Every structure is written in structure tokens, then in C-alpha cells.
Amino acid sequence: MFRTIGLLLPALIPSWRFFKTVAPSPRIHYRLDGGDWQPVRPRPQSVSFARMMRRMLWNPRRNEELFLVTLSERLVEAPNAFCVNEINARVARIVGAPRGASLQFRLTFITREEGQIVNYDLFQSEPWVLP
Template sequence: MLPLLNLLLPALIPSWRFFKSVDPSPRVEWAMLAAATGVAAQWHEFRARPQYLTPWAMACRMLWNPRWNETLFVVSCAERLTLTPSSHSQQEILRRISAELERTLPPGACLPYLQFRLVFTDRNEDGRLVKAVTYQSDPFLIAGMASA
């Protein structure tokens, strides 16, 4: 019985030492381009975290938050893309960004090409935030924009 309890206890009461190390995760930023050969003028963070949440919103998010689960999936794809680049991770990130843009931007606001990059944010020895771009995709034609 004791060996069974030793196996079950860590699952019921997680330890703060669950992970061997905690490393920063890449942030996904996107930009829209008018042409495939264009240069991004402005980068936007994909699903930036809110500055403030009410206690009610936090409680609701603990019970039901499919959007955050999808954001965590994008972060895991970004981590995989940083370590071992694959077209699957790249396509999943592009698919999620383009769906979000289609849902949130007004009609006619989209440019035909979408590009994303992965950025790590860290503090230098002076304590200032420093951004390091670790991956930048090629521009991709957004689905449905080929005829526009």
C-alpha cells in the first residue's frame, strides 16, 4: 500500500520542483506585408497578455479558457520551431495567427501576406529589456487573399 501511495502522492500534491529548469518561452509576433518581398514596418505580439484581470475574470479563466489553451499550444509550437524547425509547427502558428486576424480585424484591413517571428525577451546586465529574434518566417500568402 505504501508504494502505491508514494506513486499517487506526487500526482495529487504537485511539487514546485516539477520542472528541472524553467527557461523563457518565445513570444510570437506577426506583421502583415503588401508584397512577398516587402519588409515589415510594424510587429504585433500575438495575443498579448492583459495588463490587469479582475478577480471574477481570473476565476472564470480557471474554469474555462479554451483561448489560453490554444495560446499555450502556439507557444509549444514556437518552442519546437526554435529547437527543431518543422513545417508542422510553422503551419500551426500561421494557421492560428491568420484565424485570429480574420476574426478580429475589420474587412479590408488585411494585407495579402503574413509573416511571423519568434522573440525572446531577457534583461541585460543593466537591467534593461533586450529582445532577441530567434526565428523569422518567410512571408506567406493569407488564404482567401490571392483573389483580392
């Protein structure tokens, strides 16, 4: 019994040492056919208490967003085709991009420097024509 509780405690009360570094997470923006850049799944301004409680138990959209953040971080550290293809496919599905459209994404980091918010573009994909 105590062994089971000992195994569950780290999952319930995580340690900050779990993370190698704490840094700004990348934001993913997309554009179709060379149009304006738009955020992928922008965050809502507010969330009701009931919805927040439901999200604590069931939130597959947020899980996918976390996966996209992980792919983005990997892509910035060491660019590879798998991350680019996976981000392209998921962004195309999320935004409902039509077949034959040209999809492009970019990764930006937002930081505060000398009291101002600054955007850094760290990666921009080549246009990808949707099959």
C-alpha cells in the same frame, strides 16, 4: 480511495521537476503585408477577480496560447514545416487576416541583461500568402 488521492495529488500540486528547463518563453509577433510587427493576443493590463476565477475553470484561449508556445519552442530547437504551418494557420485565424494577405511571424525572447531588457529574434518565417 487512498490510491485515487495518490494519483490526483501530483496533478493538484505539481513538482518543478516536471519541467526539463525553466527559461523565458517565446513571444509571437506577426505582420500583414510587410507592415509593423504586432503581438499575437497581447496580455491585458489587469484582470478582474471574477474573470480570474472563471479562467481557472474555463480558458480555451490560454490553452491555445500554451500550444503556440510549445510549437514555438519546438521550432526554435528543431525547425520543421509542421510547426511553421500550424503557427501560421492559428495566427491567421486569431488576428482575422483576410484572404490574399501576406502573413509573417517571428519569435522573440525577452531577457534581462545587466539591468536592461533585451529582445532576441530567434526565428522569422517567410511571408505566407493566405489562401
